[in-house]
Amino acid sequence: MNMPEEIGKLKQERGAVILAHNYTLPEVQDVADFVGDSLELSVRAKESGAGVIVFCGVLFMAETAKILSPDSVVLHPNPFAGCPMADMAKFEAVREYKEAHPDSLLVAYVNTSAATKTLADICCTSGNAERIIRSLPPEKRILFLPDANLGKNIMDQTGRPMELWPGYCPTHDRILPEAIQRQRREHPEAEVLVHPECRPAVTELADQALSTGGMLRQVRASTAPEFIIGTEIGIIHRMKRENPGKTFIPPIPHPVCPNMKKISLEDVLSSLQDFSPQIALPPAVMDLARQPLERMLAVTS
Ligand code: SF4
Known part of the structure; x- marks a missing residue:
């Protein structure tokens, strides 16, 4: 049996679904039940009802799957696959901003850690950011985090002024x-x-x-x-x-996200074999982080 077949067999036995982001390795995409962008994967994770979700993407995405499907085991086959942009908006720094600007609405791109999401009023993805910003009360000051490029692009589309966190995707x-x-x-x-x-x-x-x-x-x-x-x-x-x-x-020779390439077929197989590494988040963090995600899904559903 080759590796994709072994993964398919184990997946059946474990009652697992494999979700993969569009940026993952081709061979990983090929064993996935569903390949999509952040928003599509969030919705799939929520609706799958699967007991086990193997999440092939970066850490914040696997955390989002766990937050939206708290009763599922969420396996993240390579715990070193993180997102440098998400790491640019650390919980402590965002909390300091929030304390200094208690009247601002915090709009967190899904590319944020679960901890940072606990501070947000609403989340967005690149697919729904314009709709989310247009849904917010016009008199409110907005902080958009962590991607200043996405924030500026949305400002240009909506005409809505926002403060932009100085993060970016390398x-x-x-x-x-x-x-x-x-x-x-x-x-x-x-x-x-x-x-x-x-x-x-x-x-x-x-x-x-x-x-x-x-x-x-x-x-x-x-x-x-x-x-x-x-x-x-x-x-x-x-x-x-x-x-x-x-x-x-591609406009440049190698527009590669090294983190998205960290999950290999071997990682997927061994995570199904060992049932690890699992995403584990404190229930209080999941409950708080779920609120801005649910608000986003309510606006876009
Ligand atoms: S492509 Fe950019 S935003 Fe996406 S995971 Fe990689 S570093 Fe993060």
Whole structure:
């Protein structure tokens, strides 16, 4: 039996579902029951009803799955797969801000730790951030954290002023406007899709700034033969599989998130064999962190 078959067999025996983010390794995506973006994975985790969820993505995503499905065992096959941007908004620093600005609404991108979410009023993903911001009372001051690029892009879309936490995604921030301009010159037929975690100077040059789920839908719907894809390279695996006649070009040679690549097939297999590592969070943290997530899901459902 090869490794994907072993994983499939164990998964059946354990009553597990495997959820994988669009940026994970191709072979990990291929053994998953569902591959998606943060919002889609959060909803799947909540609705799956599975006793065991194997979460292939970075730590904050696996924590979110546990918070939304507290009765499930959530396995995170490589505990070293974290998100540097989430680590830029530490609980203590955000708490200091909140104490100094008690009237501000804190909007936390899902790319935050469970501890930091306990301080938030509402969460958002890149797919629903615009809707979430538009849903908030206009007279309220807003702190958006931790991604200043996403925050600025949403400010430009909504016209709503916000304070921006000085965080960023190292993978998306490396994609510079010059790279998009060069690719456009070399591929004049191509549609340019970028992630809103890219710098505003990059999103301005794109045809659309979309979450990974939005990009996948746009690629399916569009008649363009070529696409310049300004996000983590892992998504191109799924785009090629779903759209065999189309061409996908990364704007820079290796837009890779090293953390998303840390979960290997071996890790998935051994987590199912050993039932570890499991996400364990204090019940009080889960209860508090669930509130901003539930508010987000209520706005977007
Ligand atoms: S791509 Fe960026 S935001 Fe996503 S997990 Fe990696 S570092 Fe974090």
